[in-house]
Amino acid sequence: MPYKISVRGLVHQYYNRHTKETVLALKDISFDVNAGEFVTIVGPSGCGKSTLLSLIAGLRKPSAGEILVDGVAVSGPGVDRGMVFQEFAILPWRTVQQNIGHGLEIQKVSKEKRDSVIARYVEMVGLQGFENKYPYELSGGMKQRVAVARTLAANPKVVLMDEPLAALDAQTRVTLREEILRISLEAACTILFVTHSVDEAVFLGDRVVILSRHPGEVKEIVTIPSSREERRYPSIHENQRFEEIKHHVFQSIRQEVEMADETTMRVE
Amino acid sequence: MITDKSSSRIYAIISFSLLVIIWWSITNFGVISTAYLPTPLQVGTEFVSSVEKGTLLANLGISLARLLGTYIFASILGIAAGVAMGLSPNVSRFFRPILSFFNAISGITWIPFAILWFGLGNATIAFVIFNSVFFIVAQNTMTGVQTVPEVFEQAMLTMGAGHLRIIWEAMLPGALPSIVTGQRLALGFGWRGLIAAEMVAGSVGIGFMIFNGSYDYRPDVVLMGILVVGVVATLLDQFIFAPLERRTIERWGLV
Amino acid sequence: MPAMLKSLIRHRTFLSLVTLVVLWGGFTAFQQVIAPSRLDPALRQAMTKEETIGRIAVDLSFTPEDFHINYLQQYGVVAGVSGKTIFLVQVPRNEVRQLSELYWIKSIRLADQ
Ligand SMILES: Nc1ncnc2c1ncn2[C@@H]1O[C@H](COP(=O)(O)OP(=O)(O)OP(=O)(O)O)[C@@H](O)[C@H]1O
Ligand SMILES: [Mg+2]
Numbered sequence: 001m002p003y004k005i006s007v008r009g010l011v012h013q014y015y016n017r018h019t020k021e022t023v024l025a026l027k028d029i030s031f032d033v034n035a036g037e038f039v040t041i042v043g044p045s046g047c048g049k050s051t052l053l054s055l056i057a058g059l060r061k062p063s064a065g066e067i068l069v070d071g072v073a074v075s076g077p078g079v080d081r082g083m084v085f086q087e088f089a090i091l092p093w094r095t096v097q098q099n100i101g102h103g104l105e106i107q108k109v110s111k112e113k114r115d116s117v118i119a120r121y122v123e124m125v126g127l128q129g130f131e132n133k134y135p136y137e138l139s140g141g142m143k144q145r146v147a148v149a150r151t152l153a154a155n156p157k158v159v160l161m162d163e164p165l166a167a168l169d170a171q172t173r174v175t176l177r178e179e180i181l182r183i184s185l186e187a188a189c190t191i192l193f194v195t196h197s198v199d200e201a202v203f204l205g206d207r208v209v210i211l212s213r214h215p216g217e218v219k220e221i222v223t224i225p226s227s228r229e230e231r232r233y234p235s236i237h238e239n240q241r242f243e244e245i246k247h248h249v250f251q252s253i254r255q256e257v258e259m260a261d262e263t264t265m266r267v268e
Numbered sequence: 269m270i271t272d273k274s275s276s277r278i279y280a281i282i283s284f285s286l287l288v289i290i291w292w293s294i295t296n297f298g299v300i301s302t303a304y305l306p307t308p309l310q311v312g313t314e315f316v317s318s319v320e321k322g323t324l325l326a327n328l329g330i331s332l333a334r335l336l337g338t339y340i341f342a343s344i345l346g347i348a349a350g351v352a353m354g355l356s357p358n359v360s361r362f363f364r365p366i367l368s369f370f371n372a373i374s375g376i377t378w379i380p381f382a383i384l385w386f387g388l389g390n391a392t393i394a395f396v397i398f399n400s401v402f403f404i405v406a407q408n409t410m411t412g413v414q415t416v417p418e419v420f421e422q423a424m425l426t427m428g429a430g431h432l433r434i435i436w437e438a439m440l441p442g443a444l445p446s447i448v449t450g451q452r453l454a455l456g457f458g459w460r461g462l463i464a465a466e467m468v469a470g471s472v473g474i475g476f477m478i479f480n481g482s483y484d485y486r487p488d489v490v491l492m493g494i495l496v497v498g499v500v501a502t503l504l505d506q507f508i509f510a511p512l513e514r515r516t517i518e519r520w521g522l523v
Numbered sequence: 524m525p526a527m528l529k530s531l532i533r534h535r536t537f538l539s540l541v542t543l544v545v546l547w548g549g550f551t552a553f554q555q556v557i558a559p560s561r562l563d564p565a566l567r568q569a570m571t572k573e574e575t576i577g578r579i580a581v582d583l584s585f586t587p588e589d590f591h592i593n594y595l596q597q598y599g600v601v602a603g604v605s606g607k608t609i610f611l612v613q614v615p616r617n618e619v620r621q622l623s624e625l626y627w628i629k630s631i632r633l634a635d636q
Contacts, residue, residue: 059425076425077426079428087417089422093444106427106433107427322625471593
């Protein structure tokens with residue numbers, strides 16, 4: 001069976017038109033993701049995590065290498081790959097329910113069908129009573145939940161999430177992690193999930209991809225032994241194996257961050 | 269909010285009342301001869317009689333019709349041009365210098381040129397209004413489209429939206445505050461261009477009425493006309509565009 | 524954007540504009556109703572028989588200015604002005620009817636040739 005997603009020798013360079021400089025964001029990234037797998041991605045800030053997701057989404061063209069989804073090279077964005085953006089990117093002139101139903105509207109799903117899907121996701125992300133509010137009336141965390149619901153409501157086969165829980169309070173974050181875990185099992189979609197939280201990465205992922213400091217490379221891929229069905233808060237914290245893996249991932253990232261700090265210090 | 273609004277209204281009433289009182293004292297006690305500056309009463313009387321005679325409303329109606337027709341036409345073209353420039357960096361790099369240049373030339377500067385081309389009459393007036401409106405609308409629309417965050421477009425792309433849909437559902441609403449600001453500025457510029465052009469090239473219209481008043485040695489007609497021009501412009505701005513602008517910006521929290 | 528349109532329609536500014544249009548419509552409708560009373564009986568008689576009226580006198584309640592003379596020129600040939608009256612010749616009866624709807628005209632008479 002072919003991989004759901006194959007990333008092969010991916011390189012990405014940004015070109016800044018004003019300073020005429022190129023920035024190497026990703027240098028030679030390769031990894032594979034199986035269908036139905038939940039892969040989390042961690043790495044120091046600026047190492048190219050958002051860049052990687054936007055390349056897989058087809059929003060940018062890689063400088064070198066290729067991305068295959070179901071064995072077919074990605075040539076542009078498509079409804080098979082949904083994305084939750086780090087900046088939320090929900091439209092300020094659409095209400096909560098108009099935003100959540102946007103993808104379905106674009107796919108020309110009938111109004112009745114749409115409304116029932118919207119109602120389901122509104123409930124799932126706990127935004128009942130806010131259906132007709134505009135984004136500026138919502139808190140940062142609520143906006144983020146709208147963004148998550150909007151992407152999931154469109155029912156993509158691959159979900160790319162860029163720190164979707166970053167702006168939430170601790171309690172909501174834990175709830176939504178469990179919720180996302182449940183959805184991932186239910187919807188049978190493949191998920192690539194970028195996060196800054198090691199706890200989150202280990203709790204959610206079947207595997208954790210650790211990227212090196214800028215420019216990004218795959219430093220290490222850690223497989224989480226337990227199956228996703230078994231994980232619950234807070235009992236997971238009592239699991240010795242879970243805590244050990246967390247510690248390992250944490251150390252691995254910290255090493256990168258420290259080395260990054262040293263290099264910047266030397267440059268300055 | 270409410271107290272803010274009503275207190276600024278009170279200030280407006282006080283400052284205008286003061287102005288009228290000063291005007292009244294100067295003219296009534298002969299500081300300036302009424303041959304040069306008519307009294308408030310004379311201007312008021314002229315206002316009533318010109319309404320009765322039909323001259324004011326007919327002239328005003330003609331002026332507004334001229335303004336509105338050209339304004340709408342120029343706005344549609346301006347918005348279309350602005351969107352095209354906003355969407356394509358190449359198109360905007362090519363046209364932006366031209367746009368800034370034409371924006372620097374105020375609409376009334378075109379009057380002599382327009383007369384050379386079109387003679388005296390409606391075509392010249394329309395040309396001047398068009399020039400006062402088109403460039404400012406295009407400029408503001410372009411800026412508005414360019415400031416729409418790229419992630420909105422990207423998000424719609426990942427949901428499978430086509431380009432027309434992205435323009436309609438992301439670019440235009442995102443640019444709307446800037447477009448409304450442009451429309452508001454353009455209406456003000458268009459109105460000024462219209463009055464000036466009517467003075468030189470018109471045979472009817474409120475601008476012509478004012479200009480003709482000075483030929484007839486009727487300072488009351490001239491001043492009444494000027495006040496009507498000011499009041500109409502203020503009403504258009506304060507009662508149509510200011511609330512519209514506030515509304516689009518407030519409603520979506522785009523500050 | 525239907526929600527936006529709906530809120531726009533309910534807005535104070537929009538409502539006052541509508542009021543203005545309604546007032547203006549009412550005023551012109553009223554002028555149309557009272558228009559026949561501005562025509563003297565002899566003229567009304569003539570209008571039932573002839574397509575074009577040879578010579579009419581338009582009475583104003585004030586001394587006509589250039590504006591009014593120019594304005595009436597659209598309807599027929601101005602043959603002269605005397606006091607508060609403007610004389611027009613060769614006016615089609617439809618245009619006489621339109622003239623009678625102008626609020627600043629006092630009355631319209633059939634004038635001697
Ligand atoms: N549009 C762009 N133009 C130029 N350089 C860019 C652009 N976007 C990102 N970069 C650069 O590419 C590198 C990777 O950026 P990216 O946003 O992918 O990092 P990230 O891992 O998502 O960081 P964070 O965790 O802070 O979100 C950074 O050095 C950044 O400066
Ligand atoms: Mg990022």
